[in-house]
Amino acid sequence: MQLDFGLGMTIPLTLASEWLFIEAVQGKLEIExxxxxERVKLGRKSLYKSKKGTFGRLLITGSGQVELEHGTGDFTPPVEGQQLAVQSMPDVTIESLPPVTIKSLPQVNIANQPAVEIAPNQQITVSQIPAINVANxxxxxxxALPNVELAAGQQVGVTALPAVTIAEKxxxxxxxxxxxxxAANQFVGIRRSKVLATEEVSVFPHDVPINEERQxxxxxxxxxxxxxxxxxxxxxxxGERLEIESVAAMTLMGSAGDTIQLMEW
Incomplete structure (x- = not known):
């Protein structure tokens, strides 16, 4: 028989047996x-025989996993290394266990956990995430995020975003x-682009330099x-005009006495 004890736990057990043998136990097993x-404490490989017939109802207090054997008649404990063969066992009744209340759990420090490495072509699939409450x-x-695919009918709701900075290029x-x-009292502000430069060119060739800010x-x-x-x-x-959306440099060629007007923003 195998019993699992929490720290300081007591398990009630009714045995119609005349002897009790503790095969394995952590520390001592207290039996009332x-x-x-009568109260006794038994260690590993201990044999206890009832002085008045069968045991009846016992209160067993221990810790961790306990292995025990019990029965009636004569019993000789096996020598260390031999197997224990039990031909028959009487009826055993295990009563209900007392409730266990956990008032608090220790904090988990994720920073101290070892790094997890994903080999090439491996991936982790999360099919469902429970609701997450972020305190004030x-x-x-x-x-960084991988590509996110939403199935038909799915949607992502975002109630607030921090400032987003887009790096160059x-x-x-x-x-x-x-x-x-x-909503009422809300507004959307649109900032208009400002004109960077205007000029009229009459000397050719004329070079227009690169301008990374040009739209x-x-x-x-x-x-x-x-x-x-x-x-x-x-x-x-x-009389013609040309609009160019480019930041590149370019060269203008014209005839003497002619001009061309430029505006960039």
Whole structure:
């Protein structure tokens, strides 16, 4: 028979047996015979025989896992290393165990846990995550996320976001957005781009340098020009205008006496 004890736990047990043999135990096993009030402590490989027939109801107190044998008639404990063979056992009644109340659990320090390495082509699949409550003043930091796929009918709700900083040459692509509702007293602010520079060029060739902040460049050839102005291999005739969305450098070529107007932002 095997019994598992919590720390300081007592298990009531009724045995119609005349002897009790402790095969394995951590420390000592305390046994109280309720009928006689007798108390004994037994260690590993201990044999105890009843002085008045069968034991009846016992209160057994121990710790950890306990292995014991019991029966009637004569019994000789086996020599260390031999097997114990029990031909028959009387009826055993185990009464209900007392309730165990856990008032507190120790904190878990994740910082001290060993690193977990995922081999190439391996992955971890999480099919379900329980609700997570973040207390006031607490926060969750996520440094990187893999691709997230949402099944049909699923959605992600975000009630608040911290400040988002996009590094140089990074971008965020939004393919679709749900309907946006603006509550009373809320507003959406749109910052307009400012004009970076305007000028009129009459000396050619004219080099337009690289401008990483440029969003758009507008070139206009006045109607008074007598010849086309070349933007690279592109010809801009008198009265025409050209809008270029590029930060690249370019060279303008024109005829003496002609001009071209530039505006960039």
């Amino acid at each position: 015979i309720q009928e006689t009030g 003043g607490q926060q969750i930091g996520v440094n 990074q971008y965020v692509r939004i393919e679709s957005m749900p309907v946006q509702k603006i 758009k460049l507008i070139l206009k050839a006045p109607s008074t020009n007598t010849a086309p102005v070349l933007v690279g291999a592109f010809s801009l005739d008198a």
